[in-house]
Amino acid sequence: MAIRKPINSVTRCLLTQLLYSTVCVLFSATGVRVGATVTRELHRGFTATPDPSISPFQALLGDSTGNYSMGFLRVNRVQLALAVVHVPSSEPLWVANPTRPARWSDQTRVFFNGSLVISDRKTGVFWSTETSGDRVWLSNTSNLQIQKLDDSHSVLWESFSFPSDTLVENQNFTSAMTLVSSNGLYSVRLGPDFIGLYAKFNGEYEPDQIYLRHKALEAKAEVIEGQGPIYIILSSDGYLGMYQNGSVPVDVQSFSTFQQTRSGARWVRIEPDGNLKGYYWTGSDWVLDYEAISDPCELPSPCGSYGLCQPGLGCSCLDNRSDYNSGRCGSPEKDSFSGDFCDANEGKYWVLRRKGVELPYKELMGYEKMDSLAQCEKSCEENCTCWGAVYSNSSGFCYTIDYPIQTLLGVGDVTKVGYFKVRAGAGKKGLEVGYGVGIGFLCGAVLVFGVVVGFGLYRVRSRKRGVGGYMDEDNGVVVGPYKNLGSASFRSIELCER
Ligand SMILES: *[C@@H]1O[C@H](CO)[C@@H](O)[C@H](O)[C@H]1NC(C)=O
Numbered sequence: 032m033a034i035r036k037p038i039n040s041v042t043r044c045l046l047t048q049l050l051y052s053t054v055c056v057l058f059s060a061t062g063v064r065v066g067a068t069v070t071r072e073l074h075r076g077f078t079a080t081p082d083p084s085i086s087p088f089q090a091l092l093g094d095s096t097g098n099y100s101m102g103f104l105r106v107n108r109v110q111l112a113l114a115v116v117h118v119p120s121s122e123p124l125w126v127a128n129p130t131r132p133a134r135w136s137d138q139t140r141v142f143f144n145g146s147l148v149i150s151d152r153k154t155g156v157f158w159s160t161e162t163s164g165d166r167v168w169l170s171n172t173s174n175l176q177i178q179k180l181d182d183s184h185s186v187l188w189e190s191f192s193f194p195s196d197t198l199v200e201n202q203n204f205t206s207a208m209t210l211v212s213s214n215g216l217y218s219v220r221l222g223p224d225f226i227g228l229y230a231k232f233n234g235e236y237e238p239d240q241i242y243l244r245h246k247a248l249e250a251k252a253e254v255i256e257g258q259g260p261i262y263i264i265l266s267s268d269g270y271l272g273m274y275q276n277g278s279v280p281v282d283v284q285s286f287s288t289f290q291q292t293r294s295g296a297r298w299v300r301i302e303p304d305g306n307l308k309g310y311y312w313t314g315s316d317w318v319l320d321y322e323a324i325s326d327p328c329e330l331p332s333p334c335g336s337y338g339l340c341q342p343g344l345g346c347s348c349l350d351n352r353s354d355y356n357s358g359r360c361g362s363p364e365k366d367s368f369s370g371d372f373c374d375a376n377e378g379k380y381w382v383l384r385r386k387g388v389e390l391p392y393k394e395l396m397g398y399e400k401m402d403s404l405a406q407c408e409k410s411c412e413e414n415c416t417c418w419g420a421v422y423s424n425s426s427g428f429c430y431t432i433d434y435p436i437q438t439l440l441g442v443g444d445v446t447k448v449g450y451f452k453v454r455a456g457a458g459k460k461g462l463e464v465g466y467g468v469g470i471g472f473l474c475g476a477v478l479v480f481g482v483v484v485g486f487g488l489y490r491v492r493s494r495k496r497g498v499g500g501y502m503d504e505d506n507g508v509v510v511g512p513y514k515n516l517g518s519a520s521f522r523s524i525e526l527c528e529r
Pocket residue numbers: 095096097098294295296
């Protein structure tokens with residue numbers, strides 16, 4: 032386990048950079064082109080391989096309006112995703128989530144034999160709907176379905192049951208589903224009476240940290256215990272409705288275009304910065320209609336690891352000896368932002384203190400009441416899974432942080448003091464470092480190869496840091512299409528670890 036940590040964060044960082052840049056450049060340069068005549072349904076026996084000359088989208092199936100299309104989406108030049116896109120805006124609304132990334136090569140096949148299957152001649156099946164249907168069909172609401180050709184066209188499988196990062200109009204999002212941001216860091220899930228936004232700040236090590244909890248207002252109807260789980264639906268009238276049973280919502284979050292008749296499509300998406308945003312399509316453009324978090328400093332990690340967000344002033348580093356613009360706060364080591372301090376080899380750290388800071392979602396964090404700052408610090412110091420603590424002298428609340436330090440919020444009250452462990456770079460076993468460097472070199476070689484063969488146009492549009500990384504996009508809204516391609520960063524890792 033210990034050996035895998037550095038590899039993961041190094042490669043994830045490098046490869047995510049490459050991936051996002053590639054995709055951004057690729058799509059801003061070409062846009063999606065969909066052939067004029069597109070098949071309306073696929074039957075048993077259908078098979079397709081990606082055309083090497085087509086980029087970025089090869090349509091296989093269209094809906095009755097021509098607004099939506101299912102097909103091959105090129106990811107990172109050489110990878111292939113099976114996606115449903117909104118044709119006029121080129122936005123992927125759904126992406127299949129395979130166990131391994133498929134390649135854009137003649138070895139890769141998508142076929143329908145009752146199941147819709149992505150497979151590779153050499154390595155076998157990547158993804159399958161595991162159904163026994165008669166046709167594949169795309170509804171005029173972008174729902175990809177496997178149907179039986181009986182009288183009622185019964186649906187055996189549908190993409191609406193397996194959403195990616197986007198929820199479209201009238202799609203039923205239930206408590207059994209999860210929306211996951213394209214970088215895999217943030218997710219949306221439903222609780223018994225709330226919508227929760229969660230962050231994966233410490234990889235697979237810890238449970239996700241909740242950073243936003245929207246409880247049902249229950250103005251028109253109440254959530255009744257034992258009456259079944261809640262679900263949410265994005266209404267054509269411009270609101271996100273939460274329901275338990277029946278048509279009366281237990282909660283309504285209205286958008287800017289609330290109750291205005293709009294001809295275009297709407298969708299809600301969990302963005303790579305952790306915000307939940309609503310958009311509508313005007314016919315030529317998509318417009319921001321709603322955002323769950325409007326103050327950038329309230330985002331889960333707007334300035335990255337060991338960053339400080341000051342409302343009105345923007346980002347800096349918690350440690351004021353380091354320069355935020357240099358691209359990294361805290362430790363210079365890339366593998367410093369995961370795991371804990373319990374392993375003897377990885378347990379070394381130094382302590383950073385900062386006055387006038389608090390956690391951006393402290394009302395959702397656990398705390399203990401303590402008599403002094405010293406006691407609060409001691410409790411963290413003595414616990415090897417603790418990464419830091421924030422103490423409020425006025426309330427006596429001691430908040431402990433059990434994941435790598437993210438962005439703290441700058442406040443005027445200097446009696447709020449933060450204590451943060453910063454992993455010391457040195458002190459690892461030679462063997463481990465050697466192995467890490469070796470794999471790093473391998474990944475580096477793959478990376479360089481990709482860049483050289485691929486293209487000269489390399490533009491860094493986003494940065495990502497460590498495992499608790501974040502997208503640093505100029506003010507969030509990147510209206511370029513395809514900023515969100517599956518859990519692409521994780522696919523890249525597999526590429527390197529193979
Ligand atoms: C796309 O869908 C909208 C409804 O959302 C419809 O009014 C429009 O005609 C459709 N466009 C095409 C090209 O069919």
